[in-house]
Amino acid sequence: MLRRLPSKNKPDDRKKRTIIGADLPETEIFRGDLLIQSLSGFPRSIGCMYYYDDTGSALFERLCKEDSYYLFRAEQEILAQYAKSVANITGPASIVELGSGNAQKTTLLINAYVENHGPTSYAAIDVNRSILEKAAENLLSMTPDLNFTGIIGVYQTGLEQAATITGPKLLVCLGASMGNMYDDELHDLLRSVRSLFAPGDYFLVGIDLDKNSDVLEAAYNNQSAILTNLCVLQHLNWRFDGNFNVFQFRHVAFHNKSLCRMEAHLEAMQAQSVKLKKLDFSFCLEEGEMIRTEIMRKVNVHTFNEIVMKHGLNPVHHWTDYERRYAICLYKIVDG
Ligand SMILES: C[S@@+](CC[C@H](N)C(=O)[O-])C[C@H]1O[C@@H](n2cnc3c(N)ncnc32)[C@H](O)[C@@H]1O
Structure with missing residues (x-):
């Protein structure tokens, strides 16, 4: 059962600030059984939510400032220019965001809703408690x-909680986070959106458009991207009392053109035996073996629309940045 906690912040903020799930055990968020499953698969993989402990979230903020990481700036540019258009199309709505992080870019959207429609409600869903604070x-x-x-x-x-909010809703997923989902995860999420939200609600999604391998590979091979990737192992060591030797791994990120995605991996530079004590789980890595830590889909708007439309969401409009590197797409949940 999720409990609502009052804020510890300034007294006048208290009425406007609610945190849900503060007593949810972290073992229910970062589930050991799912991690064991993914680390036992072929190839071995780690869910990208393990990027986002406090260190990883800070590193992601640093990544967003890297010159080669154009995604943040492109999405910000679109929101700065078109947030009001989104607010005009949807009319008044409560905003719900999947994977909000620090919600820096979302401010542009929220301000447009406040300006156009008056006081607005915003619900931010994230696995990281401190980033929500x-x-x-x-x-x-x-x-x-x-x-x-x-x-x-x-x-x-988070979606199940947010679905209980009354009135029209705008669901938002920025940072190209839907591109981090494997096919089954993406379809499961879209199915949930359709079943939990009401016809007439909107879904705003940021997607990174397919482009030249050099540009893509530069975005995911800068210093912050390398550190963010390696920190996943430190996160696992801390959370599950593990013994990954972080210094014996190498960051590898490349454009997998045939699957239209970037992939990030950690390559073991020597054979090692890994144990995650709290999960009572161990496995052996061979020298050169890779653990996949993230996929980042690179799509065009038409292809993404086709995926989303299968789940009863109709494309309404999309906007791109000046250089057409990134798109923000608006969908409406249809009847029936
Ligand atoms: C790529 S960052 C994007 C942050 C922000 N939306 C932006 O555009 O800058 C992804 C965010 O989603 C959160 N996240 C990742 N996987 C998640 C999951 N399965 N459920 C909820 N939040 C998740 C992370 O903690 C992180 O803050």
Whole structure:
């Protein structure tokens, strides 16, 4: 059962700030059984949510400032230019965000809703508790006409919580996060959106468009990207009392053109035996063996629309940045 906790923050913020799921055990968010399954598969993999402990979230913020990581700036440019258009199309709505992080770019959207429609509610879903606290602080200091709800948890449980919010809703997923999902995860999420949200609700999704391998590989091979990737192992060591020797791994990120995605891996530079004590799980890695840590889909709008439309969401409009590197697509949930 999820409990609502009052904020410890400034007294006038309290009425506007709710955190849901603060008593949810982290073992229900970062599930050991799922990790064992993915580390036992071929190829071995680690879910990308393991990027986002406090160190990883800080490194992601640093990555967003890297010159070669164009995604953040391109999405910000689109929101700065078109957030009001989104607000005009949808009319008043509560905003719900999947994987909000620090919600820096979302501020542009929230401000457009406040300006166009008056006081607005915003619910941010994220696995990282402290990033939600940070998002609340930033947003409430900048936008007083906002009701903030932080929902700690994975997308699916977060969506179930958010679906109980009454009235029209705009669901948002920025940072190309839907591109990190494997096919089954993407379809499961879209199925949930369709079944939990109402006809007439909207879904706004940021997608990274397919492009030249050099540009893509530069975005995921800078210093922050390398550190972020390696930190996944430190996260696992800390959370599950593991013994990954981080210094014996190498970051590998490449454009897999045939699957239209970038892939990030960690390659073992020597054979090693790994144990995650809290999970009572061990396995052996051979020299040169890779663990896949993330996929990042690179699509065009038409292909992405086809995937989304299979789940009863109709494309309404999309916007791109000036250089057409990135798109933000708006969908509407249809009847029936
Ligand atoms: C790529 S970052 C994007 C952050 C922000 N939306 C942006 O555009 O800058 C992904 C965010 O989603 C969160 N996240 C990753 N996997 C998640 C999951 N399965 N459920 C909920 N949140 C998740 C991470 O903690 C992180 O803050």
